[in-house]
Amino acid sequence: MIVIPEHLVERLFTAEAAFEAVEAVFAAMSRREAENFPVVRDMIGHADAVYGIKSGFDRAGLALGLKAGGYWPGNAEKGLTNHQSAVLLFDADTGRPSAIVSGNHLTAMRTAAASAVSIRYLARPDARVLGMVGAGHQAAFQMRAALRQRHFEKVVGWNLHPEMLPGLAAVAQAEGVAFEAVELDRLGAEADVIITITSSFAPILLAEHVKPGTHIAAMGTDTRGKQELDPGLVAAASVFTDEVAQSISIGECQHAVAAGLVLAEDIGEIGAVVTGAAAGRRSLEEITLFDGTGVALQDLAGAAKVVELARDAGPLVSVDL
The missing domain is CATH 3.40.50.720 (NAD(P)-binding Rossmann-like Domain)
Known part of the structure; x- marks a missing residue:
C-alpha cells in the first residue's frame, strides 16, 4: 500500500489537477458511472468536533474507497488545521488497500475546485x-x-x-x-x-x-x-x-x-x-x-489523481498490511 503524506499532496495537487479531477467525477456522476454511498457524519460529543465517513465508487475512473475525518474547531489554537482527514483507496479489481492519502490539503483543493x-x-x-x-x-x-x-x-x-x-x-x-x-x-x-x-x-x-x-x-x-x-x-x-x-x-x-x-x-x-x-x-x-x-467521489477522484501524479514524480513510500 502506498502512503502519500501531506507535504507531497501539497506539492502535487495543484489547482489545475483538482479542477480536472472534480470536473471529471461530476460528469461521471451525471452519467451514473459513479456512486456515493450513504454518509455517516455527526457531532461526536467531544472537542465540539464533527466527524464523518464518506465512501463511494467511480466506475469510470476505478476509484474506490473512503475518506474519514472531520472538523475540530479548536485546532487553530493548537497550530493545526481545523479540518483533519485521510483517504483510503482500494484496488477495484481485488479489494486490496492500495493507497492512503493525507486528506487535509486535498479536501481544501477539491472543495475549492x-x-x-x-x-x-x-x-x-x-x-x-x-x-x-x-x-x-x-x-x-x-x-x-x-x-x-x-x-x-x-x-x-x-x-x-x-x-x-x-x-x-x-x-x-x-x-x-x-x-x-x-x-x-x-x-x-x-x-x-x-x-x-x-x-x-x-x-x-x-x-x-x-x-x-x-x-x-x-x-x-x-x-x-x-x-x-x-x-x-x-x-x-x-x-x-x-x-x-x-x-x-x-x-x-x-x-x-x-x-x-x-x-x-x-x-x-x-x-x-x-x-x-x-x-x-x-x-x-x-x-x-x-x-x-x-461528496466522497470528489475526495476519491482527488486522491486517485494524487497517486497518479506521485507515481510519475518518483519513488514512493510503500508498506505491507
Missing part, C-alpha cells in the same frame, strides 16, 4: 466582482480557484469576525486583485459571484442582499443543522448541486426543502451541466446557486 466548476459553468461571462463570505482557512483556497474562472477585477469580503479579513486581503493582493472589506448589503450589491464558506448554523446571506444575475457557491453547509443562506434566497434561485440526496439532507437545501419552498426535483446536478445534458444559466438576470455539499 467544486465551486470553481460551478463558476465556470453557471456564472455570467461578464462577472467582474467576487464576493467572499467567510475568511477562514478554506476561504483562501476558494478565492484562488475562483479567480481562475473569470476576469475578476475586485474582491469584496465579509466575515463574522472582521479581524480575520486582512488575511484574505493578503491573498487577493498576492493574486493581483483589489480587495475591500464591506458589509453584507454592499457585498451583495457589488458582487457578481458570491462564495459562502463559513461554519454557520444560522442564515447569513439573505434574499435582499443579492442582486439579479448573481451566481452563489454555497460551500459551508455539509452537516445537519448548518446553514448559510436564507431559505427564501434558495427558493428564488436556480439550484444545482453535487448530489441531490446530500443537498436535501445535509446541504444548504435542507432548510428550503423542510420549509416546503423547494422540491428535490427542482434541484439540478452540476454534472449534467458539465456534460451538456442539462442547461445551466438561462438568462443574464437569473440567480444561480451551487449547493456544494462535498
Whole structure:
C-alpha cells in the first residue's frame, strides 16, 4: 500500500489537477458511472468536533474507497488545521488497500475546485466582482480557484469576525486583485459571484442582499443543522448541486426543502451541466446557486489523481498490511 503524506499532496495537487479531477467525477456522476454511498457524519460529543465517513465508487475512473475525518474547531489554537482527514483507496479489481492519502490539503483543493466548476459553468461571462463570505482557512483556497474562472477585477469580503479579513486581503493582493472589506448589503450589491464558506448554523446571506444575475457557491453547509443562506434566497434561485440526496439532507437545501419552498426535483446536478445534458444559466438576470455539499467521489477522484501524479514524480513510500 502506498502512503502519500501531506507535504507531497501539497506539492502535487495543484489547482489545475483538482479542477480536472472534480470536473471529471461530476460528469461521471451525471452519467451514473459513479456512486456515493450513504454518509455517516455527526457531532461526536467531544472537542465540539464533527466527524464523518464518506465512501463511494467511480466506475469510470476505478476509484474506490473512503475518506474519514472531520472538523475540530479548536485546532487553530493548537497550530493545526481545523479540518483533519485521510483517504483510503482500494484496488477495484481485488479489494486490496492500495493507497492512503493525507486528506487535509486535498479536501481544501477539491472543495475549492467544486465551486470553481460551478463558476465556470453557471456564472455570467461578464462577472467582474467576487464576493467572499467567510475568511477562514478554506476561504483562501476558494478565492484562488475562483479567480481562475473569470476576469475578476475586485474582491469584496465579509466575515463574522472582521479581524480575520486582512488575511484574505493578503491573498487577493498576492493574486493581483483589489480587495475591500464591506458589509453584507454592499457585498451583495457589488458582487457578481458570491462564495459562502463559513461554519454557520444560522442564515447569513439573505434574499435582499443579492442582486439579479448573481451566481452563489454555497460551500459551508455539509452537516445537519448548518446553514448559510436564507431559505427564501434558495427558493428564488436556480439550484444545482453535487448530489441531490446530500443537498436535501445535509446541504444548504435542507432548510428550503423542510420549509416546503423547494422540491428535490427542482434541484439540478452540476454534472449534467458539465456534460451538456442539462442547461445551466438561462438568462443574464437569473440567480444561480451551487449547493456544494462535498461528496466522497470528489475526495476519491482527488486522491486517485494524487497517486497518479506521485507515481510519475518518483519513488514512493510503500508498506505491507
